[in-house]
Amino acid sequence: MPKSILPLQFFVQRSSMERRDLTKSQAMRGFVFGSLIFFAVFASTAVPIPLYSTFQSQIGLTNADVSYTMLWYLCGVVLTLLLASRLSDAFGRRRVTFLTVVLAIVGCLLFLQARDSFMVFAARFVQGVSAGLTMSAVSALVVDCISRYNLSLGSAMASCGSMVGIMMGSIGVGVLFGATHSTQAAFGVMAVILAVSACGLVFVPDPLAVRASKRSVLKVSVFIPHHAKRAFFVANCLYLATWVTGSFFQAFSSPLAVAELHSSSTLLAALVLSAAMAPSMIGGPLTARLTRKHALWVGIALLCASSVGMACTLAAHATAAFLGACALFSVSMGITNSTSLRMLLVAVEPSQTSAIIGSVNLFAYLGCSVFSFLFGPMVGAWGYTGSLWLLAAVNGVLSVAVLAVARPLK
Template identity: 20%
Template sequence: MSKKNTVTFWLVGYTLLMLMVGANIPSPLYSVYQQQWDFSSAILTLIFAVYALVLIPSLLIFGQLSDRIGRKKVLLVGLLISAAGSAIFAFAGSIAWLFIARGLQGLAAGMMSGTATAALVELRPNHRKTASLVASIATAGGTAVGPILGGILAQYGPIPLVLPYIVHLILFIPGFITILMMNETVTSKSTGRWRPQRPSVPSNIRTPFAMGAITAFAAWSVTALFMSLVPSYVSSLMGIHNLAITGGVVFLMLGASAVAQLTFKNLSFRTSMISGLILLIIGLAGILFAVPSQSITLLIISTIITGLGQGLAFMGSMALVNEIAPENRRGDVVSTLYVVIYIGVGLPTIGIGFGAVWIGLYKAIFIFACFIAALSILMSILIAVKMKQRLESPVAG
């Protein structure tokens, strides 16, 4: 691997990290927007949801398109759209602008998530598991850094609803330069007229793909709970309204995720996914007990356990899918995985948000936790029984 490709590899990982940072900077700021413009929790839920609603179809289109026309073009356009989303957030003057900005962020994430992951694997073809690890840490790490960066800058800096986005735009510059100068990683491109196809996974890898995708769904469903509702809960439980602290809860959870991925990167696919799913169950149980007991200590411990579970489950599923994906379909297959992930991000946010109106927030979270626990137990059993010996290789190499 040439020195240029090595530098490009790490900077593409940085670009994916910054994409996720930008998409999550607004998380601790929504309460400020809500107070400023006096909109309901239902509207807040829809602002969260529009991200996934735009992201999912763009994943389906641009994962396939990047297999055809190359990664570089798709990544460049995605970067520009992400920057536009941050700029609109910075100068938003009404609720409508929040929907537009969030939609642009979803479009950019849909264009870049699967495409950047595929590019990382192609830049380091002999170390696919290392590339998968970089992609999963960049995704989880950016999701962790975004809320605490936005919270700190908004709490302690001037112009709190502008500065976080300006900083993000500045941090994006190295990534844009990198993508502009990188060599295309797709060596054989199709010719002729292109039409989007229904997403599909090759029949010979559907069983392991399903195991990886459902595991990732569970991991990111729990992440969505933390991103959308737990900061507000901390604020009401402890009477803390410091944006840096409420954003720090999400950082703690996904920071633990990143630590887990770095520390246990040599676990096998099966061990990583099963361990992660079990830890998710334990962490969610702790969060449920923390609510009636009003224990911030239990909440913190449960948050760390949940983060460790999220990291192991996501790391194993990402590495598995990148390992089994055919070279000429990698962008499509990885994008299909991200579709499942973002369904996991979108549905709980909508379901819990509206469920809270009908039955109360605690009951809505309790039902969600029971569903994830049942799904995790089922998947742990299936993974243990069905996963073949040939997939028992280290997650990172």
């Protein structure tokens, strides 16, 4: 087993975990129902985003409060990935997945009771915890079920399924709120959808035949494969570049649509967020015939070009062109993230799936947490267009770092 570097636990011991041999039918059931839960949980995290403008008028949220909602969400994610990313290794993928859905429902119920900014922060924190468990436990469930038959599909879901879920929630709440003008209806319907998705676990086999000990997973640990440190660095740079920009849209798609695209439509705010998230799912399949290295080059080139395109089109207040640039950015995110994650999954043992996925997501979310502190002041100082130019510069710097490090990779 390769050595691992850990900031608090400096070595991950050999695991006794073993995957169960699943039939193709069992694997597909696990993949499908696990993916539906993945989508549902992240849809629930997107529901409040187009509604922030409504919350600003109803309960007095400020732009700073909107920025801090993303911070509380990221804190929930980061703490979960740091403290509980391997929870499903010991307690089982299905059990922790069920817990994830329960927490997502609790987040919706807290939003139903929100009367001030503190309740909104609490709801976003709980949603962050559920998202962190989804990124580790549900991702591992999906990958473990399908990897024997189609690893590319599993890596695409683990790296980009959250974006599709966010798109579904964003579009859904845009349509529902446009018809009802009720935040209560939006969160109530989402809670029901989550409950229904949990019922699918009845048809999902737990892919682990032998689990890790409970003592071994209840530690603060980060797994970095010693023999794949370059690939780990590449994955973290690309996740950070794309997720920071994605986090910006999660926090500000609604006020951005009002200020720069001159529309108070909740549906347009939802379309902005969806364009920046949803097409990511097709990024991996689009470059499946390329070598992993060539796919990275294509993804990086598209990432840099689309980042500049988003800033230019927003400055021109060109709604259609801006949505197109956002969609190209999303495709670049799918290409870069799914390809870099697949590089890591083929480099580690099957028992390390949740550990490596959790570690990549942890570093990405830590970076997003740092930037979330800056989003509010950044928008206040340079506006939305200037902020996108700054994010384009950050993406360019990280892309150069990846190009320098990734040359020896295949």
